[in-house]
Amino acid sequence: MIRHRVVNALRTAALVAVVVLAGSASVVSSAHADAPGLVPTPPMGFNDWNAYGCNVNATLIEDEANYIHSSGMQRDGYKYVNIDDCWLAPQRSATGALAPDPAKFPQGISAVARYVHHLGLKLGIYEDAGTETCAGYPGSFGHEVQDARTFASWGVDYVKYDQCNIPFSDFPGMTHAEVDTQLYTTMSRALKATGRPIVFSMCNGTDSTVYPWLWGARVSNLWRTTTDIRDNFASTVTNFMGTVGLWPYAHAGAFNDPDMLEIGNGGQTLTEYRSQFSLWSEMAAPLIAGTNLTTLSAADRAIYENRRVIAVDQDPLARQGRPIAYQDGTWVLSKPLQGGDHAVALFNSTSTPRVITTTAHAVGASPAPSYRLENLWGGAVTRSGGVISAFVPAEGTVMYRVTSLSAGDPAAARPATVLSLHPSAATITPGGSLAARLTLSDDGRVALHGATVTVTAPAGWSPQTTTLRLPRLAAGRSLSRRLAFTVTPTATGPLTTLRLHAGLRTRWGSSVRLRALGGASAAVTVSSPLTSPLQAENTTGAPARTGQLGSDLAITSAGTGITPLVSSSRGTFPASDAYAAIADPGAVTPTSTASVTVTAQTGSALRPDGTAGLIERDSLSAPGTPEGVSLSVSTGGTVTLAWASKGGTAVDRSVNAPTTVTLPVTLRLQRDGSTYNAAYSTDGGATWTAVATATVAASASSGDQDVGVFHASGVAGWRTTADFTDLTLS
Numbered sequence: 235m236i237r238h239r240v241v242n243a244l245r246t247a248a249l250v251a252v253v254v255l256a257g258s259a260s261v262v263s264s265a266h267a268d269a270p271g272l273v274p275t276p277p278m279g280f281n282d283w284n285a286y287g288c289n290v291n292a293t294l295i296e297d298e299a300n301y302i303h304s305s306g307m308q309r310d311g312y313k314y315v316n317i318d319d320c321w322l323a324p325q326r327s328a329t330g331a332l333a334p335d336p337a338k339f340p341q342g343i344s345a346v347a348r349y350v351h352h353l354g355l356k357l358g359i360y361e362d363a364g365t366e367t368c369a370g371y372p373g374s375f376g377h378e379v380q381d382a383r384t385f386a387s388w389g390v391d392y393v394k395y396d397q398c399n400i401p402f403s404d405f406p407g408m409t410h411a412e413v414d415t416q417l418y419t420t421m422s423r424a425l426k427a428t429g430r431p432i433v434f435s436m437c438n439g440t441d442s443t444v445y446p447w448l449w450g451a452r453v454s455n456l457w458r459t460t461t462d463i464r465d466n467f468a469s470t471v472t473n474f475m476g477t478v479g480l481w482p483y484a485h486a487g488a489f490n491d492p493d494m495l496e497i498g499n500g501g502q503t504l505t506e507y508r509s510q511f512s513l514w515s516e517m518a519a520p521l522i523a524g525t526n527l528t529t530l531s532a533a534d535r536a537i538y539e540n541r542r543v544i545a546v547d548q549d550p551l552a553r554q555g556r557p558i559a560y561q562d563g564t565w566v567l568s569k570p571l572q573g574g575d576h577a578v579a580l581f582n583s584t585s586t587p588r589v590i591t592t593t594a595h596a597v598g599a600s601p602a603p604s605y606r607l608e609n610l611w612g613g614a615v616t617r618s619g620g621v622i623s624a625f626v627p628a629e630g631t632v633m634y635r636v637t638s639l640s641a642g643d644p645a646a647a648r649p650a651t652v653l654s655l656h657p658s659a660a661t662i663t664p665g666g667s668l669a670a671r672l673t674l675s676d677d678g679r680v681a682l683h684g685a686t687v688t689v690t691a692p693a694g695w696s697p698q699t700t701t702l703r704l705p706r707l708a709a710g711r712s713l714s715r716r717l718a719f720t721v722t723p724t725a726t727g728p729l730t731t732l733r734l735h736a737g738l739r740t741r742w743g744s745s746v747r748l749r750a751l752g753g754a755s756a757a758v759t760v761s762s763p764l765t766s767p768l769q770a771e772n773t774t775g776a777p778a779r780t781g782q783l784g785s786d787l788a789i790t791s792a793g794t795g796i797t798p799l800v801s802s803s804r805g806t807f808p809a810s811d812a813y814a815a816i817a818d819p820g821a822v823t824p825t826s827t828a829s830v831t832v833t834a835q836t837g838s839a840l841r842p843d844g845t846a847g848l849i850e851r852d853s854l855s856a857p858g859t860p861e862g863v864s865l866s867v868s869t870g871g872t873v874t875l876a877w878a879s880k881g882g883t884a885v886d887r888s889v890n891a892p893t894t895v896t897l898p899v900t901l902r903l904q905r906d907g908s909t910y911n912a913a914y915s916t917d918g919g920a921t922w923t924a925v926a927t928a929t930v931a932a933s934a935s936s937g938d939q940d941v942g943v944f945h946a947s948g949v950a951g952w953r954t955t956a957d958f959t960d961l962t963l964s
């Protein structure tokens with residue numbers, strides 16, 4: 235279900251983005267019924283759902299509140315401490331009132347509210363417009379007035395109102411949007427009637443027919459625009475794309491909500507987490523931390539506490555940044571700020587570093603002889619003649635605060651420069667070489683003199699240090715140089731990512747001193763080639779990489795994988811057939827045994843969708859031919875045997891081993907005609923645990939078959955890596 239929602243959200247988002255880029259969307263201005271002064275800027279705070287799911291309780295809420303208070307996050311602006319689903323007792327009380335689960339909230343919600351208020355913070359709670367919450371607790375349908383009064387009497391300051399289990403059939407002839415408008419208006423009025431200022435947050439963006447942004451500002455302070463966020467970069471991009479085009483609908487007191495922040499949950503890189511924080515701030519989105527703050531690493535906390543970026547989100551103009559340009563997975567956004575500055579985000583959603591360029595004119599800055607660019611992550615301040623550009627890492631975002639400067643010495647500040655490296659991802663053979671191109675642009679108002687660029691390469695590369703002395707570079711010009719490296723593959727493993735770093739020192743204007751002006755780094759993936767008869771296969775539609783070093787194999791790929799069949803209230807969705815593999819064609823006879831050890835897989839139990847293992851089918855190179863049998867381990871540690879029992883093109887059966895494993899795990903498939911016995915071992919093959927026996931259609935297992943190792947990230951556009959060793963056949 236989630237995958238289908240993601241695809242739909244992407245489609246809608248792409249459409250909306252195109253419409254808005256074309257400038258044809260109309261601005262909706264409406265006065266919403268709630269107190270507009272409550273959240274003149276987007277709410278900031280914490281919500282337990284992403285990190286704790288249904289395991290909410292009073293202690294954890296108070297611990298998180300206490301952390302916000304004592305860590306300094308409160309001074310950064312974090313204020314709302316929000317309780318999500320599952321806080322409720324399963325039944326209403328005799329008087330029909332909502333009651334908290336006595337085990338989770340033994341002193342009641344008002345005691346938690348008192349604690350939170352005592353710290354100077356605000357308390358939020360979760361309810362649902364239907365008969366039950368998404369997790370099956372009593373919903374507010376038909377009880378809106380009573381529930382709103384209960385919340386007010388407890389001291390609740392913020393209500394997140396969900397959209398599960400709405401009895402749409404009770405509203406014949408009405409669309410979901412009409413029913414939602416009615417039910418959310420009822421709760422909005424009920425909250426207002428209590429006389430207590432309560433922020434109203436609509437959580438009905440997962441229903442793609444409700445369009446809450448069209449009417450949300452009249453009844454609420456914020457409304458969800460997308461499906462639930464998850465702790466992976468593809469999900470961040472999906473929710474960003476579902477929201478970026480909706481800028482005309484946001485204004486002070488009424489905001490688009492692309493869901494909570496995942497920073498700290500462990501599933502993404504710091505670069506990816508910084509992108510979420512940048513994009514959410516650029517979109518004037520709520521900054522609600524969906525993580526256990528008390529265990530945050532210093533690096534994750536520094537993201538939540540970047541005051542320069544928070545100031546963009548909390549800017550008093552309360553305008554949502556709008557997309558200025560989109561090309562090939564790169565985005566330029568601009569958000570007007572009070573006082574005339576603009577916050578510009580250069581977002582690279584692709585998996586390779588890109589130079590992203592725009593101009594002061596395009597972002598809406600008032601024309602000036604020069605512009606001050608403040609890098610909101612690095613902090614550097616530079617002077618530009620009008621070009622706004624950066625070499626943006628894969629999945630990264632560079633943010634600048636842009637100020638038009640009317641006068642002053644153009645050489646007084648560092649000129650804006652962009653240094654970029656473009657190494658091609660390559661399959662390196664022993665002693666092979668890699669060509670790279672280094673480009674330096676001077677976007678400032680003064681020339682660079684005596685620039686030196688030093689490029690350093692990691693161990694195993696030659697040369698390790700290259701120093702380039704560059705001629706004078708006039709303002710507004712750029713120059714390129716070619717670099718060549720040779721690589722010793724044994725220093726790298728089957729598939730590794732290595733970094734090249736380039737540092738720039740230069741003088742400018744009349745300055746006599748050499749100054750370091752930042753640098754650039756680029757990741758190069760080095761794949762050692764597969765040796766015959768092994769060959770690469772990929773059915774994901776996204777680029778994949780494979781590598782081999784002796785008996786070690788590695789695959790980096792995206793793809794939704796082979797299993798499971800997804801069943802939900804919305805129906806059963808067929809298994810996909812999207813993975814990358816290293817295949818040994820025709821190697822499996824009707825009576826042979828294959829095994830491989832999966833040694834590592836990127837990901838964690840927090841993002842359990844990736845999978846790696848063994849696969850046998852008639853043809854690994856031809857999707858559309860009968861699916862065969864796969865035995866794999868997920869990033870969550872579940873070993874699964876999946877097979878096509880009827881000879882179809884996708885699996886229709888799967889069995890999980892009863893206990894989860896930690897890597898390394900050896901997987902073994904013993905074939906006897908159409909029957910396959912699956913087992914795994916976590917002690918290097920000394921003892922085996924049976925998983926199940928699969929029988930595939932005779933038509934799909936008649937003769938010799940292909941065997942291979944395969945990997946899929948579990949998400950269509952998100953690439954992860956699996957490592958294997960000792961693929962053997964007997």
Ligand code: GAL
Binds near residue numbers: 367
């Ligand atoms: C979802 C909602 C999530 C969380 C969950 C609780 O509908 O989008 O943010 O509140 O329900 O069951």
